[in-house]
Amino acid sequence: MKQVETYAPPKENGKIMLNANELYCDLDEALRKEVLYELSKLSFHRYPDETSKELIEAYAKVMELDAACILAGNGSDEMLGFLIQYFLGKDKKLYTLQPDFSMYDYYAGMQETQVVKFVTDADGRFDVDAFIEQGREQRVDMILFSNPNNPSGHALSNQELLKIVDAFPCIPVVIDEAYAEFARDSMLKETSNYTNLYVTRTLSKAYGLAGVRLGFLIGNKAMMQTLRPHIVPYNISSVDQKIGAVVLRHASRYQPLIQSICEERDKLYQALANLQTITFYPSQANYLYGRSQRKQAMLKRLQEHGIVIRNYANDDSFRITIGSKEENACIKDLLVAFDKEDTYEIG
Structure with missing residues (x-):
């Protein structure tokens, strides 16, 4: 078992x-009215757009990314679970931090994947070179951690993160950026330069849509084309797609x-x-x-x-x-x- x-x-x-x-704070009254108006035009008897085209294009516009580099999911949790399921399995090793988001352990357990953890200092800091050395010694198959870290709030710089990406060119390196809107740096723009780098994002935090459950996976265009056919069809409801698209229209607010x-x-x-x-x-x-x-x-x-x-x-x-x-x-x-x-x- x-x-x-x-x-x-x-x-x-x-x-x-x-x-x-x-x-x-919740959506303001004007935004609520716009959401309700858009929902009133939905065809509820039809299945949702399985490509999430409107939602992804809205997010791509806000983040100044190519829409072909983005996949959408039922929260960033789904995207993290998807990557673990796709790349890992029994006798594989997931490499993460201690402490970090406990859902990584949950998804790894579902795949009977061993979790290897690098223990950070009390404030969340850690030696990047020591992290790389332990990962190589353990022969890990995927690297995944949150940046900024959940729970410490500590964040590595892009330079430090790229050192890790460069050190493990043959395995996926996944940066969970659930809180990146509140941080100084982001790896989003670096994803186009690496075939092994993936970034996950969410609308639950900075955009106040925790009750809607919308997240994104961003990566190299070629890798996204490989991964896209493996996403579960209709993974985001028409309602959630529309709410996300409406909110993203007003991202500047x-x-x-x-x-x-x-x-x-x-x-x-x-x-x-x-x-x-x-x-x-x-x-x-x-x-x-x-x-x-x-x-x-x-x-x-x-x-x-x-x-x-x-x-x-x-x-x-x-x-x-x-x-x-x-x-x-x-x-x-x-x-x-x-x-x-x-x-x-x-x-």
């Missing part, structure tokens, strides 16, 4: 939900929001960087990663105020999504007060 490590999504509920890295989240993230980090009982790390994503030996007491304090963050059960770490200015100010005040009280008690 296959040994599959299940993915446990956050289930807690509260007044302020900062546990799933979702965009803190999201840029000030993305910039604001980055500014709020950096502001919150600076306000919490010098706490005595809680350690936070710099981030290039829409969240902050932290550790505390007093985590359970901290979680309880936040829960008393209706705030839910992501708790990693096996250690002292946690993750806080960047919310609205008011939500960020609230959590900052609570954590600063908690730290002062706890520091006083320890002293």
Whole structure:
């Protein structure tokens, strides 16, 4: 029987939900009306466009890419699972980071693929040369990790990533860029230069479509032509395709929001960087990663105020999504007060 490590999504509920890295605001009224109007014209008795042409062309326009280099899926998760299924299998090795997105383990388990992990520092940093050396020693068959890293928020530069791509020219190197809109660099434009480089993206985070489930796989045009026939037909509903296309028409409206989240993230980090009982790390994503030996007491304090963050059960770490200015100010005040009280008690 296959040994599959299940993915446990956050289930807690509260007044302020900062546990799933979702965009803190929903579609505005004008965009909702446009979506409803477009949905009213759909032929619901017909199967969806299996090529997702309108959606892919809309995304290609926003990202300034060739549409022939893009595949669309039911969230970037589907694209990641597809790549693992296509390239790996029993007796193969997937190479990733520890910690990283647990869905990699889930999909690898479905294929009876061994997962080899390179342990990062507490803040998510790691030595690229040591990573390459271990990968070569283990004779890995695919490299896959998130950048910025989930959960730490640390991001490698394009130069560092290309060093890894160049070091493994004969195996696929997959960069999961679920949070790249909040980062300084992206590997999207590099995909046309390499036949072994793949990038996945999502509309769940920066574009606030977590409830719609839309993601993309970007790679070299020749490789996309090879992979395209293997995608499950009708993998994205007509409704989801249309919603994604409408939102992408207005992609420019999201840029000030993305910039604001980055500014709020950096502001919150600076306000919490010098706490005595809680350690936070710099981030290039829409969240902050932290550790505390007093985590359970901290979680309880936040829960008393209706705030839910992501708790990693096996250690002292946690993750806080960047919310609205008011939500960020609230959590900052609570954590600063908690730290002062706890520091006083320890002293």
